[in-house]
Amino acid sequence: MMNLYICSTIRNLMFSVLRAAEESDVNSIILMIVDQQHIDPSIFNKKVLPRNVQVNFIYRNNIRKLVDGSPVGHFFRLLASLNIKTNSSFRSRYRKWLLNTLSQELCLTQLPSKLVLFNDRSRVARLFRLAFRDYEVIEDGISNYSGVQLKPLESTWRFLTGHKLKKRYIGDDKRCKRIYLLNPENAPDAIREKTEKINFLNPARVSGICSSFFGLKSDAIKEGTLYIIATQPITAGNLTGSNFDLVIYGKVVEFLKNQGISPAFKVHPRESMNRYQEAFPDLQMVESKIPLELLIFGNESKCNIISVYSTAGMGFEKFCNRLTLIADDESERMAEVFDNWRASEKALDERVFHTLVKNVGL
Structure with missing residues (x-):
């Protein structure tokens, strides 16, 4: 079994490392998108990570180029943007195609079976969501609690498709099975039943693994x-x-x-x-x-x-x-x-x- 984490902020990265280290019997690969916060991969010390945890730094633009490099890629990206529900046979083939296409960028040695996201609406997250039946979410920030107001076109589309929510919440998709929050009691009613309290903030790992990994002086x-x-x-x-x-x-x-x-x-x-x-x-x-x-x-x-x-x-x-x-x-x-x-x-x-x-x- 392997878990796959998709991160785009340093806080995402810290939470992913802590969660993956907590599940010591499960191999985890953490993909950190460095473009969003202009992260320099060389500042991190990957040697201090537990054996079951692998961190790879990826560039959003590189992923887009690789996926858009063929007509098939354009087709899959369209399906991902529309959040099309697929069957297990399609997901299996698509997952192999996606990981083979991005193999040099991702350095994966086996196919992950579980997907963990932070912002499940990002373009990169959508590409990976298409490859899995369901996924989990870990707190990304304020948006987990306040939501995002829908644009007029989105609001109209949701109304026509039977969705009553006037806001978009991270994890409100039916395929998101669990949302880990620091304060689940403050979660919006729309997602509260999916939430669980984050329990992987282990003091020893925060001061040990994370301090060394992030190069804290x-x-x-x-x-x-x-x-x-x-x-x-x-x-x-x-x-x-x-x-x-x-x-x-x-x-x-x-x-x-x-x-x-x-x-x-x-x-x-x-x-x-x-x-x-x-x-x-x-x-x-x-x-x-x-x-x-x-x-x-x-x-x-x-x-x-x-x-x-x-x-x-x-x-x-x-x-x-x-x-x-x-x-x-x-x-x-x-x-x-x-x-x-x-x-x-x-x-x-x-x-x-x-x-x-x-x-x-x-």
Whole structure:
């Protein structure tokens, strides 16, 4: 038996390694797509991985070129994009074709029998979904809880095909049999019955295997840093595109500095660190290619992770306080909240004050 994991973020990768290491009697291959977060494969130490775990770094563009290199490939990609349900005979033939086509890219020695995804809607994930009868999902981030609003065409198609959901949720496909979440009690009603709590965050493996695999250095963050601002690209309300996120982070920094605190920035891997270095030149910028959870794990003092609205630190509450400026019940109307902050500097100041003072007593 072999499990196949498809990842596209460093957090996905960390969770895959931990889950695969936990299932020591099962061989697992983890495919990490490096294009999305501009990952350099050379920074990882694969020698420290358990014998049953193999990590291969792949490029999305290479996969597309290989699949699109023949008429058959175009046909299969069309079926994958339409999420066509297939029989076992087709799946077996398609799986062999897909893995043979991508053999040089994937370095597979046997056919996997189980598929584990994070974002089951990505183009690469769809290609692999077509090859399996069903699959499982592990938490990818906020979208697991808030969902994504359907576009008009998607909404019309769902209505015509008998689907009642007005949002798209990771794992809402009938072929997804299980969804592993850090907080399944907060899952949307549409997928809640499929959810299970993540139970593979083994402290020994996090501090041992993952720290070595990701190349975590002892000086990755300044000693005594107890406040980390975790950034992320947010499209709601054009927050990042309009640079209003920098205004928000500036308010947080100003408030902390007035309390004699110098925070560090943990820039999201998909964002430019230069953007934040220019805005906050006197603050520490933590290496973006290391999962935030590795930085805070095992700290003697609890670290405070501040974000606009991110899952950063979720599941690691033993080691950190997760502080979000957007409340959970505001996640579906973030754009409205941002517009309110744009219109009223006082409202933004009050939110920063309320979030930090109420939660950590500054």
